[in-house]
Amino acid sequence: MQLDDEPDYPRGFLLATSAVTPPDSFEPGPALPNFWIHPWTSVGIAQEGTLLVAVIGICVPTFESPVERAPENLLGRLQQNEESLLAALSDFAGRYAVIFGSVGHLKIVNDATSMRSVFYAPEQGIVASHALLVEESLGEQIVSSKLPVHHGFPGNRTPFARTKVLTPNTYLDLARSCVVRFWPFRSVPEVDVEGAAAQLIEQVTRAIRVAAQGHNLRLALTAGLDSRVLLAMVLHAGVTFESYTYGTKRDTAVDRAFALDLAKQAGVPHTLIPNPGTAEGLVDFTTG
Structure with a gap:
């Protein structure tokens, strides 16, 4: 090692x-x-x-x-x-x-x-x-x-x-x-899908808006479902943010293309970040 x-x-x-x-x-x-x-x-x-x-x-x-x-x-x-x-x-x-x-x-x-x-x-x-x-x-x-x-x-x-x-x-x-x-403290109550979704949207929206106060939000964007759901939530929150996707090789080609298209449709600034190999290389790329 x-x-x-x-x-x-x-x-x-x-x-x-x-x-x-x-x-x-x-x-x-x-x-x-x-x-x-x-x-x-x-x-x-x-x-x-x-x-x-x-x-x-x-x-x-x-x-x-x-x-x-x-x-x-x-x-x-x-x-x-x-x-x-x-x-x-x-x-x-x-x-x-x-x-x-x-x-x-x-x-x-x-x-x-x-x-x-x-x-x-x-x-x-x-x-x-x-x-x-x-x-x-x-x-x-x-x-x-x-x-x-x-x-x-x-x-x-x-x-x-x-x-x-x-x-x-x-x-x-x-x-x-x-x-x-320490968790769970008690049995988790059953709720219907609509009720759970409404509560989740409300809480996540509040958290995103508070996080956006005094911070520059940057969203990691891929072709994955979880990434697309998060994009929808940030757009719903109505805050200013940017998106980015890592990778240069074939295994990330679909993610890069899909994310770029999603960001374009949403009107969000998007950056493709190559794998620099070292922490110093990443700092040079993001600050240079």
Whole structure:
């Protein structure tokens, strides 16, 4: 396995229960000891007394007329009880991780699809945004996993023997060094298709409009059904956005042609992004 000589971990974070050496590019994070973040990492903090909530990344509400930022809203729920905070996550969308609790008794959970990846080392009290960052923080020799896999690792496995990934609908209790499943809280009620679609459209529209405030929206567009549904939702929300499609080879030819045609019909600026091979190449392409 080839590893970068000096990985930068952009928008990354590192949290530990004891002193740890962060990457050179990281800076101290707010409020918590042994909490380090990349300069690009967005962190919102709400704290009262011994309780705190830290939201890493983009976390937007799907309910109407929010009067508080996500950290304050979630802190209010945490002050009621832990289950109330976890239930409140259903009212938010985005790519985020939430650290909650009190110093010495912290827990971490991510968004419902684990889009904001959280990796951890069982028993060692180390949590980070990247699997390799966990391994480096553990010290000693990096040990690659010997599990034979194809198209991804099963369950909570990663390419490294000592590091796990936090799966959706679970949280990591750092003090107890254990993972706890918290959803579903109760049986999911049955609804008809029309009712479910109406609720989904309403919530997604709100989330998109909030996300568009202060952010440039760029939609990954392909020939896939999920991509086309998302395009329809963003158009329905009535916000300004651009679209893009990766690839240069034959296996993405249909996606590129279809996406370009869809964007043209919708009147949306569209960019074809080749595979640059390296992170530096991608930065050069998107900024040059």
